[in-house]
Amino acid sequence: MIAPPTPRSAASPASPAALVLVAHGATARLRLADGTEVTARAAGRDLQFVCGDEVQCVFDAQHGQWQLQRVEARRTALYRTNARGQSELVAANLTLLVVVLAPSPAPDLFMVDRYLAAASCARMGAMLLANKADEAFAPQEELGLAEYAALGISICRCSARSGAGLDALRERLRGETVMFAGQSGVGKSSLLRVLVPGSDAPVGELLRSAEGRHTTSAAHLYALPGGGALIDSPGVRDFAPAIAELEPRALGFAEVEQHAPRCRFADCQHLKEPHCAVLAAVAAGAISARRYESYRRLRRLRAQLLERAPRGRR
Ligand SMILES: Nc1nc2c(ncn2[C@@H]2O[C@H](COP(=O)(O)OP(=O)(O)OP(=O)(O)O)[C@@H](O)[C@H]2O)c(=O)[nH]1
Ligand SMILES: [Mg+2]
Ligand SMILES: [Zn+2]
Structure with a gap:
């Protein structure tokens, strides 16, 4: 889908700044400064961009499409080690990494630790969000949570289903650029839907998983109503920080x-x-x-x- 071109010519040096909402190969969904959303293609093969990146883009009238021309310097960058052992950029310009966990599926605290380590080394804030407050953690898991609290890591308890704790969460996230990360099924997208009303992920980004339920397949950035931004990311089985960043x-x-x-x-x-x-x-x-x-x-x-x-x- 192509938005109507702005009255500016493709040769204009002042190409509008935009924010990457979704990155997919050489294509990105962008939000322009005026709030319009457009789809753009990377101008060069070696342009690397991810969700949260600030970019310069221009409307190429000849081909009738937006071109992503340049990626601005990142304030923060979260990297992981991918399946081939290589460093891979996950999200840009985050101020706060929120590791979401829940009584079910059973939390993997070792993975939580690796997220916290990555956030710390990338110099961004981090916190835990214990969702499904309507269910109970096992005693051993509560012990683990208490250890995080003792380390000064804040833990917000809430339930996307009952609405408990959501006002405090809204307050905590206000003005931040946040990513929800964690295991599949902990409720990241459910929380997103209540924090950002009307944010139902577009059809095509929801895939039916093997268990027959909807699961997030790509990181997607949404504007938070009170200011700031929230990135919903696909659930992971494991997370390893990029070693060069540690x-x-x-x-x-x-x-x-x-x-x-x-x-x-x-x-x-x-x-x-x-x-x-x-x-x-x-x-x-x-x-x-x-x-x-x-x-x-x-x-x-x-x-x-x-x-x-x-x-x-x-
Ligand atoms: N009991 C309970 N269930 C919840 C709550 N929040 C979400 N769920 C349920 O948890 C399941 C998974 O929710 P999702 O929001 O899709 O989880 P997700 O973290 O986005 O999962 P992925 O996209 O696969 O990473 C759904 O069946 C939700 O209805 C909650 O507060 N309490
Ligand atoms: Mg999801
Ligand atoms: Zn020592």
Whole structure:
């Protein structure tokens, strides 16, 4: 679908700024500064853009379509490691990563840790959103949540179904550029629908999953009514941060970062080095054993991926 061209000529140097709502290969759905939504094609093969990117575009009158010409410098960038072990951009310009979890499907806290690590290393805010407050977490899971709270990570409890906690959530998200991330089925899209009324994802972006229910297939940015933006993203089975983005000393684990300055060796990896302040804190119970295990797993994954990466490239 092509919006009517603006009265400006294709040669105009002042091409309008736009926001990427959905990116799909060489095509993007954009929102122009005046609020119009258009579909645009990348002007060059090496233009890389994702949901949340700010871009320059121009209407190419000759071909009757919008062209995405340039991607503005990103304020933040969230990267993951893809199935081939390569670094892949997930979303741009986020100020807050919201990891959504619920009593069902059973939460994978190791994955939550890796999201938090990625957000920390990318210097964006992060919080947990415990949806389906109408259901109960298992005692072990509540313990895990309490450990996050003790680390200063905020946890908002809500229910897209009952409406509980949504006013506080709206207040927390106001003015932020947020992405909802997490496992499939935790209720990210359900929350989006109540936070952004009338935001039913366009037909074609909803696929029937094997279980016969709708699942999100592409990240999509929506304007929040109170200001800011919300990106609904497809559920994941796993998430690994891009290794090149991980801060080498603590890998984005706040409690490791806190104790690391007292390790004997400046390059301590906190695995089995002597006089490691992090290991001492784990032994003393000052660092959660589960969180430390999570740290160890990410350390191991990072080592494996570095091993696999071709020389000179990461
Ligand atoms: N009990 C309960 N169920 C909910 C709540 N919110 C959402 N659900 C249900 O959870 C299921 C999954 O919701 P979705 O919003 O599609 O989950 P999602 O996180 O977007 O899933 P993906 O798009 O696959 O990543 C649906 O059946 C919802 O009705 C809630 O607060 N309570
Ligand atoms: Mg969804
Ligand atoms: Zn150490």
